[in-house]
Amino acid sequence: MSTAAVIIIGNEILSGKFSDENAPFLIARLRALGCDLGRIVVIPDDPQTxxxxxxxxxxxxxxxxxxxxxxxxxxxxxxxSIALAFDVPVVRHPALEAILRRKLxxxxxxxxxxxxxxPDGAELWWDGEVRFPLVVMRNVAIFPGVPALLRLKFDAVAHRYQGVPILTARVWTLRTEPEIxxxxxxxARDWPGVAIGSYPRFELTPHKVLLTLESRDAEALDQCTQRVIEQVDGSREA
Amino acid sequence: MSTAAVIIIGNEILSGKFSDENAPFLIARLRALGCDLGRIVVIPDDPQTxxxxxxxxxxxxxxxxxxxxxxxxxxxxxxxSIALAFDVPVVRHPALEAILRRKLxxxxxxxxxxxxxxPDGAELWWDGEVRFPLVVMRNVAIFPGVPALLRLKFDAVAHRYQGVPILTARVWTLRTEPEIxxxxxxxARDWPGVAIGSYPRFELTPHKVLLTLESRDAEALDQCTQRVIEQVDGSREA
Structure with missing residues (x-):
């Protein structure tokens, strides 16, 4: 199991000039890869931050x-700013310079x-058919903000992040959250390896609560789901 | 001018079970109010975090x-978790208990x-027609995650956050980013009170760059915009 964080750098998102499309894309891709996303942060174009x-x-x-x-x-x-984070200088990379001079x-x-x-010490990843490699400093992969470019570059390197996907069961109940x-x-106490979420859906009539159960352990997930269904008078979504 | 941060608490967003609707809503509302949003963070349901x-x-x-x-x-x-942040105990509020007992x-x-x-020391804000007040601990307003409820509760208290809205000019140019x-x-150096953003739009043909100029000083904004238009051979969006 591996963990990940996404840092969205852009005044234009915080000020509402553009709506962010990159976080939803990365959430879906990381979920499918089985990489546990633990944090998303949107910050301004400020080097110290x-x-x-x-x-x-x-x-x-x-x-x-x-x-x-x-x-x-x-x-x-x-x-x-990433160079500053790791206390290294910025250097001009000869391979990148060659691409730019050839292109422009x-x-x-x-x-x-x-x-x-x-940042001094960064690697270049040339995976896939990309014209310009991905710059990676230690465990930090540096993607462009333009959504179409980010998607292209992420999918080229996604295989490097492949893990074990999480299994999910969804259970609906008509009981209220205080009742269940x-x-x-x-x-949650009896199956610590199963994450249980409870989401009231007030927009449905009658009101329902959606429960999600998630684990990488199929047997624990099934046992826990069975217990929850019995206890909350629920039904499992096919 | 006041500044703000948004903290989205929810495993369900990080895991992609629900897409977040609250950040886009708050971005738009804070922008309209003239409150400068400096940070959005999405974190799991973990008390220490x-x-x-x-x-x-x-x-x-x-x-x-x-x-x-x-x-x-x-x-x-x-x-x-917010009580923990401020090192105070959690207490049961008599006014909230009375509402719940009456309702349930x-x-x-x-x-x-x-x-x-x-959290001990929290205030209750009763603005508007809400059935349940907003809980506010010092400068932290605690909203529900259900989008329809959040909107209702935010709009009831929005007047408390009214500031001076930012003025924006948008300029398009056919020149490339390296050229401009x-x-x-x-x-940016000559008008430090004007924030200038540059956004290449590769999806347009021919490729264009969108420049945004933002300030609370109308005169500085106009002068700076005029200079930029001349320098980049740009046109201002009406």
Whole structure:
């Protein structure tokens, strides 16, 4: 089992200029891969804030994914901020410089060459058919903010994050949360390897509560689900 | 000018069982109110994690909004976690207990009464036509996770967060980011009170770059926008 954090870097999300599409994409992909997402944070284009968050997440999670803030303009500060997080200098990577000079020709100015900069010690991952490799600093994979580009680059490297997917059972009950709370507390105690969530759906008539049970242990999941169904007079969703 | 952070508490978001609707709602509302949103974080139903995040955000921002984890079941840990953040006990609030007993009658069991618990020292805000007041601990307003309820409760108290809204200008250019990077760096330096964002839109043909300029100072915004338009050969969106 591996754990992950997602850091969305962008004033444009916090200010509502763009709605974030990257977190929903990464949530779904990480879930399918069996990688446990433990934190999503959206922060502004501020080097100290980014460095602080990257340092903390890198220490706490197996994998960290940043999105946004990579490019040639003044508001693209992700690379120097990640270098700051790990207390290393920013260096121009010869392989990236070569790609940019080949692609842009005479238009390859100093601003464009900022896209060849990486934190010192970063790796380049060339998986898949991508024209530009993924820059990875220790356990921090640095993705672009443009959703179509992020998807392309994530899917190229997704195989590196493959784990054991989580099994889920969904149970519906017409009882109220106060009525079933004790039964859920007991089940959560008896099967510590099963995570139980309780979600009242007030928008349904009659009101129902959706219970989700999740585990990587199929036998524990089935036993716990059976007990919960009996205790809350529930029915399992097919 | 006031600043805000949003803390989304919920395993169900991180695991993709539900997509979060509360962050987009709060982003739009805070923007319209003129309250500067500086951080959004999505964290699991874990008391230590919640307490740590609440303590940090409460110290750093003027206003903190939590969503989720309030209710009668074992996975509802927001109230004790916020108490932990401020190192105070959880107490049963008489006014909340009275509402629950009146509403639920004989069905008002110990689990239901968990919804009457607050961090010691919390205030109740009775604004608007809500049946149940908002619980606020210092600068932390504690909202439910159910989107329809959150909206109702937020709109009832929104007037307390009214500030001075930000003005925005949008400029489009056909030039590439490397070509315009220097001009933007200069403008950002000359008008420090104007925030300039640059967003390439590769999905448009021909490729365009959207520039956004934002400030609470109308004169500075107009001057800076005029300079940027000249420098990048841009056009201002009406």
């Amino acid at each position: 980014i460095a602080h968050e990257v340092r903390a997440c890198s220490a706490q999670f197996d994998h960290v994914f940043t999105t946004g803030g990579v490019g040639p303009t003044h508001d693209d500060v992700t690379i120097p 020709g005479d238009a390859c100015n100093d601003a464009a060459l900022r896209m060849a900069e990486v 709370a004790d039964a859920l507390t007991d089940a | 919640i307490a740590h995040e609440v303590r940090a955000c409460s110290a750093q921002f003027d206003h903190v909004f939590t969503t989720g984890g309030v209710g009668p079941t074992h996975d509802d840990v927001t109230i004790p 009658g004989d069905a008002c069991n110990d689990a239901a009464l968990r919804m009457a618990e607050v 990077a220097d001009a933007l760096t200069d403008a």
